[in-house]
Amino acid sequence: MDRIVSVAPSATSIVQALDAGDRLVGATAHCEVADVPRLGGWLNPDLDRIADLDPDLVLTNDQLQADLRDALRDDGFRVAHAEPATLDDVLSSFRTIGDAIGLPERGERLEERARDRIDRIRNVTLDGKDRPVVYCEEWGDPPMAAGNWVPEAVRVAGGRYPFVEPGDRSRKIDRPAVEAADPDFAVVHHCGAGEPSTRALVEREWDLDAEVCAIDDSLLNQPSPRLLDGIERLASIVSAVDPAVEEPSVAAGQ
Known part of the structure; x- marks a missing residue:
């Protein structure tokens, strides 16, 4: 596929x-x-500008783009679409997109390296029953606990996440539910917020005895290789370790 349009970060x-x-x-x-x-x-x-570009393939991603996928296909575009919900889905999508753009070996290699990286992070993070509770907030108004692959990301990083089940969508959450879970860490990664900030959470004055920090939203919200960086960042916060493993990318020709 020589001409690709991507409408998903x-x-x-x-x-x-x-x-x-x-x-x-x-x-x-x-x-x-x-x-x-x-x-x-x-x-x-x-869509008119996309048509002017005459792409061989358009890439969409996420359930929220399902209607857009259908509209593009109705207009005659070839579309490759993924809806990752779990960490495994995210890693598998690396291979799926590699297949879609005609680079199956690179896609397979990228997935393999990402899975190896996850395993290496697991090997240096906390294990057993003494995992700290981690609250991850994807949106601030109303407050939303992060779902999808984030619960598994927290687990890989050494934490425990009692707010949303792996694979479930992010959900609204209230002060009593968060306070009852008594998190050790609160991580703010509001979607589209720009500069990371803890202000929205801190200004609510919830009664939390937690270390509060903010990270770039793409590190946890984006189902791409950026998520591996996000899991490493979580590991440094939750488990106070630096996995120090390489970026999951592939060189030309590999």
Whole structure:
């Protein structure tokens, strides 16, 4: 696939990790990629501009883009779509996108390296019953406890996450539920917040005896290789360790 349009930041990151960023001819304003036309937001891209770019393939990702996927297909575009909900889904999507863009060996290798990296993080984080409780907040108004792959990310990082089951969508949560869980750590990663900040949580004055920190939202919210960086960051917070393992990317020709 020589001409790829990505309307999902996660898909854009995966394409770049596959060393195929030079095939991108368009992306949304939320994608971190240089020198390609911007097509608007990830939920409402400009379909006419996409048509003008004449892509061989359009990449979408997440349940929230299912309607967009259908609209693109109805307009005659070839679309590769993924809806990762668990950590395993995220890692499998590296191979799926590799297949979709005609680079199956790179996709397989990227997935393998990501799984190896997860295993290495597990090997240096806490084990057993004394895992600290971690509260991860994806949105602030109303407060939402992060779901999907985040509960598993916390587990890999050495923590315990009693707020949402792995694979379930993020959900609204209230002060009594968070206080009752008595978290040791509270991690703020509000979607689209820009500069990471703990202000929204701190200003609520919840009665928490927790270490509060903020990290870039893409490190936990984006189902891409960035998530591996996020899990390492969690491990440094929750388990006070530095896994110090390499970025899960593939070199050209591998």
